[in-house]
Amino acid sequence: MDKTVIDCLAAAGADYELKGHRVLIPIQVSDGEAPDPLGEEVCVLSGEVVLPRVKLKKISELFSGNRQPPDFKQGPTEEYVVFFLLIERMAMDFCTSTKRIERDVEFERLYHLLRRRPDGRDFNPLFSYLQGIVRLYMSLRDVSQAEFEAVASRLARSAKTFSEGPTSRNYHDVALKQFLGQ
Secondary structure, rough: OOOOHHHHHHHOOOOOOOOOOOOEEEEEEEEOOEEOOOOEEEEEOOOOOOEEEEEOOOHHHHEEEOOOOOOOOOOOOOOHHHHHHHHHHHHHHHHHHHOOOHHHHHHHHHHHHHHOOOOOOOOOOOOHHHHHHHHHHHHHHOOOHHHHHHHHHHHHHHHHHHHHOOOOOOOHHHHHHHHOOO
């Protein structure tokens, strides 16, 4: 957790407790076409509250404790639903905002990369947004490295499960839309 981020969101009247699950990072576009990758500071939306920039630590700096995750073979347990929801909503928002629906194999690759190199970089700007929402969540909740890796692995398995080949977009079209009710 990061008390500075919690205090910043609380002072602005934002949902820092994640009760409404309405904390988002807007997609930033400066040149009119391609989305800008996120940096150290991000804008945060919480319902109708728009915060200016919030400085978020790297994922590796936010690991807390050594708690072991449950088995996610049947999907997220109740305790982890918000974590999964925020990541998948970020993925869906990115695709909707950019009108660029990623293929299942790309989602799988990005989730694997997130697990293996949480502070890394990638040519696909979606990666920085996935990192950004994870950084925001982990600024508000204690998450161990094992929990983080289990969540990212489960997301990669989900993308792979929905895949029907190299051009398949089922993870977006079926899983994300159904899970998020869109």
